[in-house]
Each structure stands twice: as structure tokens, then as C-alpha cells.
Amino acid sequence: SGNATGTSDKLPVELQLEMIRAILPEAKTIGIMYSTSEPNSISAIEEYKEAAPRYGFEIVESGISTIADISLATDNLLEKV
Known part of the structure; x- marks a missing residue:
């Protein structure tokens, strides 16, 4: 007894921002739905919004509440990034 197990779906935000910077060095804005x-x-x-400036990024976000919102949210993000 005393062992703990589990899973997490927490995103490695800093690692993802580092990777984006390495792959797209000229990028300034990241869109997230x-x-x-x-x-x-x-x-x-x-x-993401807290960490992004350390990597030279601005985060543009688009929140959705239903699947029907995806198309409009995508169009909204594409206009801003």
C-alpha cells in the first residue's frame, strides 16, 4: 500500500512554446481554440497567456461551447494570426 497511480492530460506548455519557437522562429502570434x-x-x-511573452508570442484565443462553434472560431482565429 502507499503507492499512487494515475494519469494526467496536463499540457507541457513551456515545452510546446519552445518547440513552436524552434520550428517557426519568425512567429509572433499563436491561435488557440x-x-x-x-x-x-x-x-x-x-x-499559455502567462508563458507566451517569455517566448515572444502573443496568444489569440477563441473559446467554443459546442461543436457547431468550431467553424466560426476557426475563421475568427485565422483572421488574427
């Missing part, structure tokens, strides 16, 4: 009904998505967006 997320689910407004999932607390983990909302906290991930906050983490």
Missing part, C-alpha cells in the same frame, strides 16, 4: 465548458481548457489558456 479551447472548450469553454472544460475547466482544464480554461486553466491551460491562462498558462
